[in-house]
Amino acid sequence: GNSVTQMEGPVTLSEEAFLTINCTYTATGYPSLFWYVQYPGEGLQLLLKATKADDKGSNKGFEATYRKETTSFHLEKGSVQVSDSAVYFCALSENTNAGKSTFGDGTTLTVKP
Amino acid sequence: NAGVTQTPKFQVLKTGQSMTLQCAQDMNHEYMSWYRQDPGMGLRLIHYSVGAGITDQGEVPNGYNVSRSTTEDFPLRLLSAAPSQTSVYFCASRPLGRDYGYTFGSGTRLTVV
Numbered sequence: 681g682n683s684v685t686q687m688e689g690p691v692t693l694s695e696e697a698f699l700t701i702n703c704t705y706t707a708t709g710y711p712s713l714f715w716y717v718q719y720p721g722e723g724l725q726l727l728l729k730a731t732k733a734d735d736k737g738s739n740k741g742f743e744a745t746y747r748k749e750t751t752s753f754h755l756e757k758g759s760v761q762v763s764d765s766a767v768y769f770c771a772l773s774e775n776t777n778a779g780k781s782t783f784g785d786g787t788t789l790t791v792k793p
Numbered sequence: 794n795a796g797v798t799q800t801p802k803f804q805v806l807k808t809g810q811s812m813t814l815q816c817a818q819d820m821n822h823e824y825m826s827w828y829r830q831d832p833g834m835g836l837r838l839i840h841y842s843v844g845a846g847i848t849d850q851g852e853v854p855n856g857y858n859v860s861r862s863t864t865e866d867f868p869l870r871l872l873s874a875a876p877s878q879t880s881v882y883f884c885a886s887r888p889l890g891r892d893y894g895y896t897f898g899s900g901t902r903l904t905v906v
Contacts, residue, residue, distance in 0.1 A: 712891045723797075723883055723897035724836075731892045769836070778824065778843050779891030785835035 682707040686770050686784035693760055693791050701755040701787045703744075703770035711772040712779070713737075713746055713753040718767040718786070727755075727768070760791045795819050799884050799898035806874040806905045814869040814901050816884030822896070823889045825867040826851070827859065829880040830900075836883070842867055843889060874905045 687702040705711065712731040716724040728737035733748035742757045753770060767786045773779040800815045818825065826841040828851075838851030842861040856878060858870040867886075871878060881902050885895040 714894050716894070716897075723899045724885075724895070725897070726894035729892075729894055773891040773893075775891055778889055779893070780841075781826070781838075781895065783836045785833075 682711070682772060682774055682780075682782040684770050684772055684782050684784035686768075686787050688787070690788040690790060693789070695762055695791055695793050696759045697791075699755070699757040699760045699764070699789070701768055701770075701789070703753045703755065703784060705751050705753065705770075705772050705782075707751075707772055707774055707782075709775035710748070711774050713744070714771045714773070715742070715744055715753070715755050716769040716771060716783075718769065720766075724769060760789070762791045762793055765789055765791045797884055797886055797896050797898035799882075799901050801901060802899065803902050804904070806871070806903065808874060808876060808905060810874050812871050812874070814871075814882055814884075814903075816867045816869065816898060817865050818867075818884075818886040818896070819865065820886065820896065821864060822886035823864070825861070825884065825886045826895070827857070827867070827869045828883045828885065829853065830883060831880050839869065839882075871903075876905045879903060879905045 683706045714729045715727040717727045718724045728739040730737040730746035736745045769786045770784040797818045827839040828836040840859040842848045884898040887893045887895045
């Protein structure tokens, strides 16, 4: 079956540091890939997505590139802020009519001032 | 647009009681899902639906029932609550197909005593 593996957290950074959260996947065919963010006490929000190989998704200073050769979709941000503290989930949707989704376990990011 | 609306936000049940968690979306999304989120276990899929009248089981369906009589509504029923069902429950919806991300509700925090 499909699976998504994220780097284990928690991750603690100082403000303005560079962020990388690793995500690798296993899937048949060509899935779409997503990053979601969950702030405390809230539901998940879609952060960015990429639907084919070499696509780069970006939003709010975050970026991730769909790497088919390494089956990866690592999340990056050049300069994190305290307000970026949240849990980040990597996910895929399989290449079928319904596009069933699989989520990673989430990575907790804390940014200290 | 209201998006995905979940009610109630908080609920305390006694063991053996039954209840229904409500979920409604106003985006005409075909695909709807219920997840539970527990500490250290990420999101686990309970049930999902690809359209009115069609439902299917996820990875942790035991103890839960769903129905989908309309496109908008996807209630989750707990048949006989158990302490193991203490969790945060999220409803999510999206269009069919692999290229679309989910819109999540804000969650229902359920405690079974």
